[in-house]
Amino acid sequence: MDVKANPFDDGDAVQKLGPLAERSEEYKKWLLGVLRSNNCHRILDAACGTGVDSLFLIEHGMDVVSCDDAEAMLSYARSEKERLELKDWVVKQANWLTLTEDLPSYEPFDAVLCLGSSILHLVDLPPALTLHRKCLTNFKKFLKPGGLLLIDHRNLDSMLDRGVVVNRNVYHKDDTLPSVSIDVIEKDGVRQRVDIIYDMVVKCEETGKDKIEKVTMPLAPVHVNTFSSLLKEIFGPNCKYSLYGDLNLQEQGDTENTVYFQHVVYECIRE
Numbered sequence: 001m002d003v004k005a006n007p008f009d010d011g012d013a014v015q016k017l018g019p020l021a022e023r024s025e026e027y028k029k030w031l032l033g034v035l036r037s038n039n040c041h042r043i044l045d046a047a048c049g050t051g052v053d054s055l056f057l058i059e060h061g062m063d064v065v066s067c068d069d070a071e072a073m074l075s076y077a078r079s080e081k082e083r084l085e086l087k088d089w090v091v092k093q094a095n096w097l098t099l100t101e102d103l104p105s106y107e108p109f110d111a112v113l114c115l116g117s118s119i120l121h122l123v124d125l126p127p128a129l130t131l132h133r134k135c136l137t138n139f140k141k142f143l144k145p146g147g148l149l150l151i152d153h154r155n156l157d158s159m160l161d162r163g164v165v166v167n168r169n170v171y172h173k174d175d176t177l178p179s180v181s182i183d184v185i186e187k188d189g190v191r192q193r194v195d196i197i198y199d200m201v202v203k204c205e206e207t208g209k210d211k212i213e214k215v216t217m218p219l220a221p222v223h224v225n226t227f228s229s230l231l232k233e234i235f236g237p238n239c240k241y242s243l244y245g246d247l248n249l250q251e252q253g254d255t256e257n258t259v260y261f262q263h264v265v266y267e268c269i270r271e
């Protein structure tokens with residue numbers, strides 16, 4: 001299978017991934033809680049997709065700039081902007097790898113978000129993680145001193161180490177959990193990626209009936225500790241850092257029961 005640079009840049013992506021739009025109350029409360037408790041008001045949603053988190057934050061009084069690489073996702077966000085007459089909502093195409101060129105002349109933000117397990121969709125190889133390093137370095141450039149980067153990803157430890165997918169609804173409403181399977185792809189004994197295969201319910205164009213379609217998303221094979229070490233390296237050894245598992249603070253990543261890890265890392269306040 002060829003790994004496309006961004007599988008979301010597909011006209012059907014929004015339809016196929018529609019259930020992603022339905023966020024759980026627990027998720028919304030957590031997101032707002034992290035941002036409000038850190039006095040964040042000006043937000044860059046760097047993986048906005050259809051704009052689901054951005055719209056929620058705008059509704060709660062935040063000032064949001066949203067970007068994403070995939071036009072297919074952005075066109076949905078833009079149609080929502082128009083429908084809701086949100087003149088001040090900025091929606092831009094930008095790639096994390098070229099963020100400073102794609103979003104020139106923006107005032108720094110209180111928070112940069114990269115949510116929905118988006119970062120793993122940029123397939124990259126540990127331990128170097130050259131592409132992820134570049135993205136995280138770019139996200140940091142958009143933060144005010146003391147600002148925070150909130151970035152999450154699926155628990156891949158369970159898949160890589162035990163071949164098991166922890167699959168529970170944490171982010172989405174209960175009736176939207178697609179079943180998933182995985183395929184860990186190796187070459188010359190080195191893990192190249194994890195293909196995560198979702199059984200999505202889509203409408204059949206001819207019959208109008210629901211049918212199951214398998215959607216494969218290639219993910220970077222990254223362990224939680226590798227990712228947190230990379231964040232700490234980029235933000236500096238003295239940076240403030242917290243790890244959450246399924247929206248609860250964790251001392252160490254519980255790789256057995258967690259569906260998603262959330263990392264919060266702060267740009268050091270300069271003296």
Ligand code: SAH
Nearest residue numbers: 008047048049068069070095096115116118
């Ligand atoms: N945060 C949204 C979208 C998650 S889907 C949500 O939770 O619903 C992952 C998103 O990451 C997609 O919209 C995809 O286009 C975006 N993405 C993947 N690689 C990217 C890159 N290199 N630069 C910018 N966006 C990227």
